[in-house]
Amino acid sequence: MPRYEPTEVTGEADGGQSPRRRKAVRYAVPVAVAGVAAATIGLVPAFAGSGSPDLPKISAQDLIAKVAKSDVQQLSGTVRVSTDLGLPSLPGGVAAGGFGGGQGGEKGEHGQDDGASASPRSKLMELASGAHTLRVAADGPEKQRVSIVDKAAEYSLVHNGNEVWAYDSGSNTAVHSTAPDAGRHGTHKRAPEGLPGDLKNATPQDLAKKVLQAAGDTTSVTVDGTARVAGRDAYQLLIKPKQAASTVGSIRVAVDAANGVPLKFTLTPKSGGAAAIDVGYTNVDFAKPAADLFSFTPPKGAKVVDGDKQRATAQREHGKKFKDFGARKDAKDPRKDFGGLNVLGKGWTSIATIKGAGAGLPSGKDQAAGDAGKFLDSLGEKVSGSFGSGRMFSTRLVNALITDNGTVYVGAVDKQALIHAADAAK
Amino acid sequence: MSQAEGVLRRPRPLWSLGLLRSEITMTFRRWRTLALLAVLAGVPVLVGIAVKIETGDGGPGGGGGQGGPAFISQVTHNGLFLVFTSLAVTLPFFLPMSIGVIAGDSLAGEAHGGTLRYLLVAPAGRTRLLLVKYATTLTFCLVATLVVALSALVTGALLFPLGEVTLLSGTSISFGEGLLRALAIAVVVALSLIGVAAVGLFISALTSSGIAAMATTVGLLITVQILDTIPQLSAVQPYLFPHYWLSFADLLRDPVYWDQLQKNLGLQALYAAVFGSAAWARFTTRDITA
Incomplete structure (x- = not known):
């Protein structure tokens, strides 16, 4: 039996099988592997998404209270932000500011503040279009860290006590600023010029809080089933504006059933289609994050910019101009x-x-x-x-x-x- | 017959090791392989010299898409970053292209040269021969990546200062740890190539012309790379083998961001399983006439 013929010394008794049939059987292997893979890829997310866990019924009021009194201070996780506002590259201030005004409209000042914090800080504007991944970590009000994960680049913002560091790996620049009275949520908002001091507000918690603050008699808030987000059981809070002229169709907030942390925030415009804003944890952990996450020393060779000074100059220059x-x-x-x-x-x-x-x-x-x-x-x-x-x-x-x-x-x-x-x- | 089989079967494990060794020596002795490795080793040198000449300006256009620019700005501060830059530069085309040449040639080249049937005379069986061929290709993946990394390290050490490494997150680590990360990155890059290697092997099992197999593999690679950049195809892109290639940069974060790395390795394993078994189905049922 010449070895170069398509027979293999394998010990299996395949003399009875016709070569064609054997061929078909062999080719079935890669097809099966591909099929199983396709089925896994297609079905697993579908199962994961449709899994609505059985949770005790809860009223919208109680759920909101749960969110309000949730005092989770320590968490780390990955946040997926995808925005499709339909603005290609408009000067961002207009849209972002307007959005802030619309959301927090009832509390004029609050709305303004949001608009301001979302104003065209280049990094934050990047978040306003497309999909991005953030890694967040927080340990109490004194220590937070947010990193925007980019392709082969990262933008990190580290807040520890009264110090705020921002580091951009693309330009190898670190910006240092001091938050005058640390600890208060609001102070850190105005901290550094030239960087989004308020990146933290991109987490589902802050978005949900803002919306709940804005909710009044103009809004219907209901609990709409349950969902699984980032592997945790969650209630879905459905928020709908009652005013017909609003472009906001609905807002869905998934709230962790165990500790009341909003895990996912989805805003769908009235015109339908994909969500305009979809911010959610893909992965969350409520354990205390490692302490060294919040310590930052500017790396050797990096350009260090004094954010406070820069802000002061910028204020002088631009204060009245724009x-x-x-x-x-x-x-x-x-x-x-x-x-x-x-x-x-x-x-x-x-x-x-x-x-x-x-x-x-x-x-x-x-x-x-x-x-x-x-x-x-x-x-x-x-x-x-x-x-x-x-x-x-x-x-x-x-x-x-x-x-x-x-x-x-x-x-x-x-x-x-x-x-x-x-x-x-x- | 049964006695003969028994005699043949006993030394098999050693046999396939010996076969693997002879395959690897043969592959790495070829002028073609050496030329490929020389070209790969030349890329970091070119990049290093270019950066050295351009020195002074850190590079304001850091927003480029290919991933190279982000590291290039760091190369002047730390020669170790030349390793990352070079891998980022070679991974999209140079490395997979050379893998395509080696993988495409592995079976089809033998068939073309008329040596495949002599190989099959060896009592190793077709499945084993295929595995040996694949293992040889994977060895080449690793060697090629290490050649790029080592050449980049030497060039970087000669042209630029070495020292503490700044990670993407802004954390500094010691040079030793940086070297470890560089090694890990080289391994991840090599593993990123096992998908292409399997595709190349499958194409190689289809035809008896080495040149055709190489050209098809490289052509397929370029096509897939282009598809990966078309935004309208974003639904399909996560399943294209080069899609997560540049995720090796995630090893330079602190803490390491595993998500994309896992996806990349999973995808490569899937490609290896599908195209490896397809190559097996084809090769074990094929008429070897040459």
């Missing part, structure tokens, strides 16, 4: 600088208004009016009403109307509501 939302963070008192800022309406349909000084579109007209105008035309659609005419910029969640005399109306409301607001203001 007329867009982004400047709000730089200015010491946002209200002073933006006397024109006004919030119309309440709840979900509140609209932020900024009175322009007849300058048309902010900053666009001063410099390259012609080109900028053309560019803006391509982005926004022209609308007119009894207020005059202007341009409407729309995204999946936030619409903005900029009238020809420079007044800006921004809100998470449909276009008609903005035009009405402009008409009413006339």
Whole structure:
């Protein structure tokens, strides 16, 4: 029996099988392997997702109370953030600020603060589009760490006591700032210039808290079943705006059944489709994180920037210059600088208004009016009403109307509501 | 017959080891293999010299997509980063291309040269021969990666200072630990290539022309790499073998971020299982005429 024929000395008695049949059997092996793999890939997430654990019934009120009194101080985990706001590369301040105003509308100041913290810090703006992975760790109010995990790069923000360090591996730069009175949640918000002092607010907890704060008679809050998030049993809180003009369809918050920590936050726009904001833990651990996570010494060779000094300079330079939302963070008192800022309406349909000084579109007209105008035309659609005419910029969640005399109306409301607001203001 | 089989079977474990050894020596003695390794070793030298010439400016355009730029800015501070940069530069094309050449040639080349049937005369059986061929290819994966890493380390040590290593998270670790991480990265990179190696082996079992097998493997690699960059295909991309390749950088985080690394290794194992068994099905039922 020549060995170069397709027979193998294997000891199996396959003399009875025809070569063709044997071939088919052999080829079935890779097919089976691929099939099993495909089935596993396809079915396991489906099972994991559909698994709604049996949990005792709970009222929305109790669930909210549970979230409010949840005092989990120590946790570490991975957060997946995916945002699809439908804004390609608009100057971020407009949308982010408007979103803050819409969400926290009832508490005007709060809303403003959110807007400010979300204003165009480049890193935070990166989070406003696409999908990102964050690693978070917290040990009490004094120690937090957030890292944005990028391809072969990382941006870390370490808060320990009154020190805040930010490190960008891409540029090998560390920014150091001091939080004047440490420990208070709010102080760390304004800490460093040039970096998102408020990255921490990207966690599901903070988002959920903001929404619950904003919930009033304009909102329906119900418990909608259970889910498994990051391997933990959770209740689903369903929040729906009652006001018809809102662009927000629904908000779902998955709350850990054991300790009341919001694990997942999903905001779906009324227009349907994929969630506009989807922030959730993919992995969470409530044990005390390692202490050395929160200690940061600038690495050798890294450029160290004094964030406090930088902020002071930036404040001086930009304090009065910019007329867009982004400047709000730089200015010491946002209200002073933006006397024109006004919030119309309440709840979900509140609209932020900024009175322009007849300058048309902010900053666009001063410099390259012609080109900028053309560019803006391509982005926004022209609308007119009894207020005059202007341009409407729309995204999946936030619409903005900029009238020809420079007044800006921004809100998470449909276009008609903005035009009405402009008409009413006339 | 049965007696003959018994005689043949006893020395088998040694036999396949011997076969493996002779396969490996033969592969690494080929001029083609040595040339491939020389090219791979040259890449870090080129990168190092380029960075040295460009020295002074840390590189403001650090936002590039390929993953190289992020490390390149660090190379001037620490020569060890040349290892990471070089692996990031060679992993997308150079390394898998050379794997494609070796894997594609492994069976088809023998068939083309008419030596495959002599190999089968050895009492090792086809399955065993296939395993030996695959093991040889995997050895080449590891050797090729280590060649790149070592060449980068030597170049980096000659051109740039060495010292404490700054991880992506901003933590500093000692040089020794940095070396360990570099070694771990080299191993992960080598493991990232077992998928391509299996695909190459399968293609090699399909044809009797070594050149055709190599060209198909490399062509497939390039196609898949292109598909991996098309945003509209994002639903399929997690299942393409190069998708998680650059995840080796996650070993440089503190703490190490395992998620993508695990996905990468799982995906490679899956490709190895599917295409390895396909190659086995083909090779054991094929008529070897040459």
